[in-house]
Amino acid sequence: MRTNKITPWLYILPAVSILFFFLVYPSLKTIYISFFNYSSEEFIGLENFLYCFTNQVMLNSFRNNALWVVVFVPLTVFIGLIVAVLIDRVKYESMVKSIIFMPMAISFVGAGVIWKFVYAYRPATTAQTGILNALLSTFKLKPLPWLIMRPWLNNLCLIIVGVWIWTGFCMVVLSASYKGIPREILEAARVDGANEFRIFWKIILPLMKPTIAVVSTTMIINVLKVFDIVYVMTNGNFNTEVIANRMYKEMFLFRNYGRASAIAVILLVLIIPMIVINIQRFREQEAIR
Amino acid sequence: MKGKSILKFSLLPLHLIIILIAFLWVLPSVGLFITSFRTSADVAASGWWTIFEHPFNFTVYTLANYREVITKIGIGRAFLNTLFITIPSTIIPILIASFAAYAFAWMEFPGRRFFFILLVALLIVPLQMTLIPILRIFNQLGLAGTLPGIWFAHAGYGLPLVIYLLYNFISGLPSELFDSSSIDGATPFQIFFKMVLPLSLPALASVTIFQFLWVWNDLLVALVYLGGTPDVAPLTVSISALVGSYGQDWELLTAAAFVSMFLPLVLFLGLQRYFVKGILAGSVKG
Numbered sequence A: 001m002r003t004n005k006i007t008p009w010l011y012i013l014p015a016v017s018i019l020f021f022f023l024v025y026p027s028l029k030t031i032y033i034s035f036f037n038y039s040s041e042e043f044i045g046l047e048n049f050l051y052c053f054t055n056q057v058m059l060n061s062f063r064n065n066a067l068w069v070v071v072f073v074p075l076t077v078f079i080g081l082i083v084a085v086l087i088d089r090v091k092y093e094s095m096v097k098s099i100i101f102m103p104m105a106i107s108f109v110g111a112g113v114i115w116k117f118v119y120a121y122r123p124a125t126t127a128q129t130g131i132l133n134a135l136l137s138t139f140k141l142k143p144l145p146w147l148i149m150r151p152w153l154n155n156l157c158l159i160i161v162g163v164w165i166w167t168g169f170c171m172v173v174l175s176a177s178y179k180g181i182p183r184e185i186l187e188a189a190r191v192d193g194a195n196e197f198r199i200f201w202k203i204i205l206p207l208m209k210p211t212i213a214v215v216s217t218t219m220i221i222n223v224l225k226v227f228d229i230v231y232v233m234t235n236g237n238f239n240t241e242v243i244a245n246r247m248y249k250e251m252f253l254f255r256n257y258g259r260a261s262a263i264a265v266i267l268l269v270l271i272i273p274m275i276v277i278n279i280q281r282f283r284e285q286e287a288i289r
Numbered sequence B: 001m002k003g004k005s006i007l008k009f010s011l012l013p014l015h016l017i018i019i020l021i022a023f024l025w026v027l028p029s030v031g032l033f034i035t036s037f038r039t040s041a042d043v044a045a046s047g048w049w050t051i052f053e054h055p056f057n058f059t060v061y062t063l064a065n066y067r068e069v070i071t072k073i074g075i076g077r078a079f080l081n082t083l084f085i086t087i088p089s090t091i092i093p094i095l096i097a098s099f100a101a102y103a104f105a106w107m108e109f110p111g112r113r114f115f116f117i118l119l120v121a122l123l124i125v126p127l128q129m130t131l132i133p134i135l136r137i138f139n140q141l142g143l144a145g146t147l148p149g150i151w152f153a154h155a156g157y158g159l160p161l162v163i164y165l166l167y168n169f170i171s172g173l174p175s176e177l178f179d180s181s182s183i184d185g186a187t188p189f190q191i192f193f194k195m196v197l198p199l200s201l202p203a204l205a206s207v208t209i210f211q212f213l214w215v216w217n218d219l220l221v222a223l224v225y226l227g228g229t230p231d232v233a234p235l236t237v238s239i240s241a242l243v244g245s246y247g248q249d250w251e252l253l254t255a256a257a258f259v260s261m262f263l264p265l266v267l268f269l270g271l272q273r274y275f276v277k278g279i280l281a282g283s284v285k286g
Helices: A007-033 A047-054 A056-087 A093-105 A108-118 A131-138 A152-179 A183-191 A196-224 A228-233 A243-252 A257-288 B002-010 B012-035 B040-045 B048-053 B064-072 B075-106 B112-122 B128-141 B147-170 B176-183 B188-199 B201-217 B220-225 B235-245 B250-283
Strands: none
Touching: A007 A257, A007 B075, A007 B112, A007 B128, A007 B147, A047 A056, A047 A257, A056 A093, A056 A152, A056 A196, A056 A243, A056 B012, A093 A152, A093 B012, A093 B250, A108 A152, A108 A228, A108 B012, A108 B201, A108 B235, A108 B250, A131 B012, A131 B048, A152 A196, A152 A228, A152 B250, A183 A196, A196 A257, A228 A243, A228 B235, A243 A257, A243 B128, A243 B220, A257 B112, A257 B128, B002 B012, B012 B048, B012 B250, B040 B250, B064 B075, B064 B250, B075 B112, B075 B147, B075 B188, B075 B201, B075 B235, B075 B250, B112 B147, B128 B147, B128 B220, B147 B201, B147 B220, B147 B250, B176 B188, B188 B201, B201 B250, B220 B235, B235 B250
16 A cells, blocks of 8 residues: 555554553663662672572472473363364364353453362361362362462462463364364375374374464463462462562562562563564464465 | 264263363352352351252342442442453553554555564563563652553553454455555545454454453553552452452352453353454464
8 A cells, every 4th residue: 555654654653652661661671670689779780680590489489380381281282172173073062162261251360269269178177168178078088278288289279270261262272273174184084994093193183283383382471471370379378489479579579679670581581482483473474475 | 874873872982071071161160150149157067069959949049248249348349440440441552553553564664574573572571571660650650550550551561462463354454455445545544444444343343352351350460550459459459359358258259259250251252253263363373
């Protein structure tokens, strides 16, 4: 479309200025103040970063985030994939999809309340009102205080909440990709006598690989930034701290802006590979266009 | 005939797996919903599933929890705050983004590619990177703890995705549209207003529901820029405070949580199609 030289700038100027003010400038500024002390008055070099990589609580939060990546990402993608492929064969597809997708619509805070109630714990002498402990007591097992069973069980309990929320996302994207596979290919394989598992491994999975990659990177980004679930359910107590929660605490509880900024920068560095992948993918897509 | 029955039999495990997954997924929410209508004595004495022992005994239900959280515990106020935060925080970025997406898609200008790649990068910059500098500026300008401050913060955080999704849609419109309109003497603004916007309604619906849900459900941004003062705090902030102070009063927590989930669920069930389209446009292509 032909325009004069000024018109395009009028259209993008509001957007570009807001982006600069709220994203570009503050990000650069955060990198800058991560080299300064708590009040940003004194230059202290890499001291904040040194703190992040030596302090035990920080190391715990890195470990927990790693656990989130290792458990959450495969679980969401795997369940999402299984449901996407299986559900195509039943008549009540859309209803089940809605059910699994629904947690995406509600807040992590709401989900936190829902699941805190699932994990609710009372001493063994009283009736259990949390469904998990009630289930244990029907099998004559002792109730467990799920959210304070450090460090593995409580972290896994939080991760399950995340899985409950995000699997729907994976399912929707993977299902669209699955439905894009030409049915003739699958039929031809069936006629040739291949069983369903073989078809899944040899045809469906390779064809869906690019989408699985996209979904996985999205999940990794989500998991690195996870904050709300932990904030609501344990507030990082009992060894459940994650990077984003540490950043929030350094910022608001301890008023140490230098350390908080350093944590944010580390988070960014962990996410940068995903940014690079995104830009590459965008370029490829532009090349096709 | 025989082949068909074998097929049906082999589908049984399939049905079982799917129904089991769906059951597991819906169960926690059912517990929340039922508990929010039970009396505090009942909630303390027995699990929510015990109501199925007498499924038609409707006398055990009460609206008292909702009355209490809405009027006494401030969830009613928090609901209104959330609305006052969410509506402008949805309209402002979409308005600004539709102009930008149109220019990126159909106008030539130096730096177009650079700005767009920057935008793609900004899609995933963690917003933690921006909190401290913006909070400081907000404090200086007196915008911390005010609605306009958070409107523009949400506009900033939402813009990359909204522009990106709208760009994907608008750049896919047929180019003849723009050529022939230009020949007919229509200005870029007339083309934008009379053709591009009406044709983009499905995409606009997608980004609206996206941004609306994102802002409605946001905790971190509100926590940082608004703080916990009751006259501005949204539902997410108020409820997470309740979890701390009313930790064992499940009938109140569940009622408050349901108040916060009600509108998103209605929107979701009504506009699921657009929500899914938005997700697909943002992730498969992106």
